[in-house]
Amino acid sequence: MSGINGAVFGNGFKYLTSLTSLNLDPCSINELQNDTFMSFKGLPILNLNFKCRLKKVQPGALAPFQSIRSLAIVESDLIRISDLLVVLSSLRDRNMSLIDFSSNYRSRTGADIISSESFSYLGGVCVKEVILRRNQICIIQGGSISRMKYKNCLQKLDVSRNNIYGDAQTAFEIFKLSALKILDFSKQEPTALGPYSKIENESFNSEDSKYSLSYSVVLPPSLERLYASGLSIRSTPLANVNFKFGSHVVYVDVNWTPFSNCDGVITGLDNLQFFGMSGFNCKILNPKMISSFKNLQELQSRNANLNIGLQHDVSGIFLKGLEKLRILDFAGNGIENLNPNLLRSQYNSLYSIDLSNNNFDDFPFKITGLKNLSYINLENNKIIGFDETVTNELDDLESRIKGNLKIRLDRNLLQCNCKSLSFIKWLFKTKIKLDNGGNYSCGYIDGSKKTTAYALQNIDELTKQCASKFWLITSVCLTLLLIIIICISSIVFKYRITLQYWYLVIRRRYKIYSKLDEQSEYKYSAFVAYHNDNYRWVCGPLTSFLEGEKKLSLCLHDRDFALGSLIVDNIFEAISQSKKVILIVGKSFLKSTWCEYELDMARMRMFRENKDILIVILVEKILPEDMPKSLLRIWNNVTCIEAEEYVSEENTPQFQHLFWKRLYQSIIA
Numbered sequence: 001m002s003g004i005n006g007a008v009f010g011n012g013f014k015y016l017t018s019l020t021s022l023n024l025d026p027c028s029i030n031e032l033q034n035d036t037f038m039s040f041k042g043l044p045i046l047n048l049n050f051k052c053r054l055k056k057v058q059p060g061a062l063a064p065f066q067s068i069r070s071l072a073i074v075e076s077d078l079i080r081i082s083d084l085l086v087v088l089s090s091l092r093d094r095n096m097s098l099i100d101f102s103s104n105y106r107s108r109t110g111a112d113i114i115s116s117e118s119f120s121y122l123g124g125v126c127v128k129e130v131i132l133r134r135n136q137i138c139i140i141q142g143g144s145i146s147r148m149k150y151k152n153c154l155q156k157l158d159v160s161r162n163n164i165y166g167d168a169q170t171a172f173e174i175f176k177l178s179a180l181k182i183l184d185f186s187k188q189e190p191t192a193l194g195p196y197s198k199i200e201n202e203s204f205n206s207e208d209s210k211y212s213l214s215y216s217v218v219l220p221p222s223l224e225r226l227y228a229s230g231l232s233i234r235s236t237p238l239a240n241v242n243f244k245f246g247s248h249v250v251y252v253d254v255n256w257t258p259f260s261n262c263d264g265v266i267t268g269l270d271n272l273q274f275f276g277m278s279g280f281n282c283k284i285l286n287p288k289m290i291s292s293f294k295n296l297q298e299l300q301s302r303n304a305n306l307n308i309g310l311q312h313d314v315s316g317i318f319l320k321g322l323e324k325l326r327i328l329d330f331a332g333n334g335i336e337n338l339n340p341n342l343l344r345s346q347y348n349s350l351y352s353i354d355l356s357n358n359n360f361d362d363f364p365f366k367i368t369g370l371k372n373l374s375y376i377n378l379e380n381n382k383i384i385g386f387d388e389t390v391t392n393e394l395d396d397l398e399s400r401i402k403g404n405l406k407i408r409l410d411r412n413l414l415q416c417n418c419k420s421l422s423f424i425k426w427l428f429k430t431k432i433k434l435d436n437g438g439n440y441s442c443g444y445i446d447g448s449k450k451t452t453a454y455a456l457q458n459i460d461e462l463t464k465q466c467a468s469k470f471w472l473i474t475s476v477c478l479t480l481l482l483i484i485i486i487c488i489s490s491i492v493f494k495y496r497i498t499l500q501y502w503y504l505v506i507r508r509r510y511k512i513y514s515k516l517d518e519q520s521e522y523k524y525s526a527f528v529a530y531h532n533d534n535y536r537w538v539c540g541p542l543t544s545f546l547e548g549e550k551k552l553s554l555c556l557h558d559r560d561f562a563l564g565s566l567i568v569d570n571i572f573e574a575i576s577q578s579k580k581v582i583l584i585v586g587k588s589f590l591k592s593t594w595c596e597y598e599l600d601m602a603r604m605r606m607f608r609e610n611k612d613i614l615i616v617i618l619v620e621k622i623l624p625e626d627m628p629k630s631l632l633r634i635w636n637n638v639t640c641i642e643a644e645e646y647v648s649e650e651n652t653p654q655f656q657h658l659f660w661k662r663l664y665q666s667i668i669a
Contacts, residue, residue: 004028008033009038013040023049025049029050030056031057032057032062034060039064041064048068050072053076054078054084057079060089062087062088068091068094069095069096070096071099073104075104076105078105080105081105081118082118089121091124092121094125095127098128098130099131102131102133112136117147122148129155129158135162138165139165145173151176159184161186162185178220178222180223181225181248185227214239216241217243217268218244219245221245226251226253235281240264240265248271249271250271253274265292273298274296284312285308285318288317289318290318291322293322294322300329302332310335310339320344328354329354331354331377333358334359335355335358335360343365343370346370348371350373355377355381357380359382361384363386371401377408379435382412383409383414386423387422388422391426391430394430398430406432407435410440414442421466424452427456445462445466523555524553524555525578526554527555527575527582529595531592535558537619539556545660545664557570560574575598575602584619586618590626596630599630615663
């Protein structure tokens, strides 16, 4: 019925002797007076449901309903709960199953304060379930619960979607509701009248983690389910919380409550089976935060910045010991990689895992140890495909659980190219239940957007393109390799002498030769590089003059090279241990490979030490165009004696004396 505003129900209603339910919806009554329902007195009415636009109620309005068990007065937008509770005074000492006063005061700027006296009307009824949801209640005055006569009757209390911010004494009295099993105070949104009405965006402070507070929270001893999601609190770090009398609690939902970090540890909920912590700011995460939840079966942690928090859990102990965990939801955390040890404790228990809306580019965890996993959600990641190892492991898992595996892969970055041929075939031949039947959007080999079904239909053509592409890439790579080899070979050939010189320098150091510095004496005054055609002159007059008369020490390859050593080592050692290098240059010298090598080694030493160490004696007339480039480059930087006339036996002793004198002065200079 809808009733008549300002009227009372007539006497005819008293003859409805079997009436058990009265439903006024929609209702046009604005005021419930003491005589409004007088005709219903004595009737066996158990359920009252009023959806009226009430503005006022009188204390005795419900007195005629002596058998009532369930009372619902809802969506009366114009009456405050503090004014509505007085109607319960006529139901004092009744046993009831439900009192529902939800959505009864809706005002943009208004708020309701329930005094302990008003709350006592509710406490005067032995009721199992009370719903005060969505009434803009801002304060339930301290002492209200203590004044409840039948506080031990209440099993469920719902004060969600209000604006409650105080007073704190009421929160400390909750434990007195000894029979309470369900408590719901979620989605509290303080209005302009509350002290938190203007919540500023506080910057995240990593120092919060250093000062985690510890609290003890006393719960009603029979509490089983706690709903505290969506609380509008200040950006506060999660404290270390120890719940007392929490042994019966199996469900705790604190999703979307903006704690500034997850550095606290929660204890005292040993039998908890569900925990919701979505929306936490877990950039700072204590790996032992939920380690005491040994009986946990479902964990929700969406959009909780676990991509940062789990990075610091290098040992992967966040879920360690939670061996009964069946359902795991880490969606929307921006995670790129999971620690391989993270799911180690869930190998036998894990049934469902949701990793959607993250940043995985491949399958994110090992499958081989999981025995009961039946649902995997990987939607909206960056996965481009799975390799054969992963697909084989997934097929093995599907066999182990006897065909019940479901996987969601939609809205990823799948690729239909040469690398994913086996993956495309797998999507349509596997027995796993894939969303969309395995048909997903993918980037095709030509850069266009296609579907995996299209790629499968054209798999032969795609295979041919991949084969052609393979040989093209192989040819290009081989060509590039050949070019690189040619370039390197050219460089090595061009600088072969320099490279060989430095090789010998390094080799000499590894042989632990003593390094001669500028102050130390050389073993030889000069090393004489000559061709065998000039052997008689070198080992005759030249040696007699410099060693016999001038007492200098010369190094000659016919006499001083170490037997059994490599020629290159002998040449290098002779040049390194000689103060000067004398080159006896003739036409035979220029044609000799070893003489040219001696010239190059001497030239490299000259450049390295920046010293004038070369003495060139031309024993034959040689034109510039017949000289090697290596000698021409240094011609102006060396001592050169054109000695063909001095060496001739026909020359006078005077000329020969000038030659020997000049040679000796060049050596000792």
